[in-house]
Amino acid sequence: MLIRTWTPPKPKELPGDSAKAILKRRYAAGEIDEDEYLRRMSGISQDW
Template sequence: MGWMMTGMGIWTLLGGLLLVALLGLAVVAVAAVLRSRAPGGLPPGGRRGPEEAREILRRRYAAGEIDEDEFWRRMSGINAE
């Protein structure tokens, strides 16, 4: 009966590790979904389009987060793409 208990202990350990891995995967998946749906989150491709980038720059300039020089420098970078 001693050898049976050793085998069951290994399966219990492997089951526990699998459970922890699945829970970790679920947490990562939920975080990815929430991040993609958050305002200002990146779209599924991971890049914003030029129009969206221009709009963000306009808002930041209007809010005073960036100055005019920075606005035009970044805008020219978007237009160059």
């Protein structure tokens, strides 16, 4: 007997949910300082 299951499609990434957008929000909110922001942005840029 064959049973099929339905898997809902994965939601597309929202523009505001990109790694860069999240870092920008955290920096703007004061959760991370400028050095941390720049270090992480540099890491993101190297990965892409």
